[in-house]
Amino acid sequence: MNMQEIIEIKKLEMSNVIELFEDHITKFRTGRASAIILNSVVVDYYGTPTPIKHLASIVSPESHQLVVTPYDRSLVALAAAAISKSNLGVTVSNEGTLIRIKIPALTTETRQQIVKELKKDTENYRVKIRNLRRDANTEIKAEKQNEDWERDGMEIIDKITKEFIELLDKTSTEKETEILTI
Template sequence: MQEFNQEFDHKMKKTLEVVAGDFASVRAGRANAAVLDKIAVDYYGTPTPINQVASISSPDPRSLMIQPWDASLLKAIEKAIQTSELGINPQNDGKVIRLLFPQLTEERRKELTKQVKKYAEGGKVAVRNIRRDAMEKLKAAEKKGDMTEDDRKDCEKELQDMTDKYCKELDEMSAKKEKELMAV
């Protein structure tokens, strides 16, 4: 019973980590290397994350500097950033690529807030799906005779508590990110 709940607790924690990564990729008006995490560059025929082919630094709060380890990748990195949903035009000076993050407009802040809510809701759906799968396994175990009805009900209560805890945590993460986005 205990290892059963640990398995699903682990799955719910992984979901939380994925959503946290999604939140980090939403730019909040200041430079953050995490916005580049989902952008892959064509590196000798293999899609590779930018942070694996270049060093990324933030010389000031509103800009990122990308310095590829292989100078021939400059054009490919520039193209990958332009075709991404980042919405920033890279500046290539032949040695490094600079990304200048403009101040967010009120309209863009609201769009990003909606995106954050969508990520949080997706995380909650994933947590609930994990709970549903766990409930099905519990019922199957009871039918097989591996567990009593009382044990199943205890496990279901623990699962529901876990689900509530992770959904609340997702709400808190979402509220924090929204507050960060709406701060001028």
């Protein structure tokens, strides 16, 4: 494999880590109602685990409330149970044809705890990116080219790693600001 292929593969893998991080941080509550918090909720739909967003419309009529209206009315009880079991810290009420979800306001302590968890997770994703850098450097060394070739490849990988870590930090900082905004 040549250096360009190694670099392109690692860029793609680092980009995937960023996408995973962006998906992961959507699960952090911000104190405002957002349909995104239900992304992890799965309903057993005729024996098939199906994301709730595929089975219902989700709207936010108020800043602290979501309304979930399943397309199939027979799913209301199943969807309400799945939301309750998901440990989102919300109040779920089944109203027959729809489900109301009340999202409690976050206390300052809760916000700080969420930010602390966000920072811990951000560091874990930084480590994933650094591990990809290490793997790329190992692959470059394994090619057994001359020292200049190896040094150039490692410098390029370091530069790319730095860019992806900065993007990760920027995304984390934006989410932290969103969490701390009352």
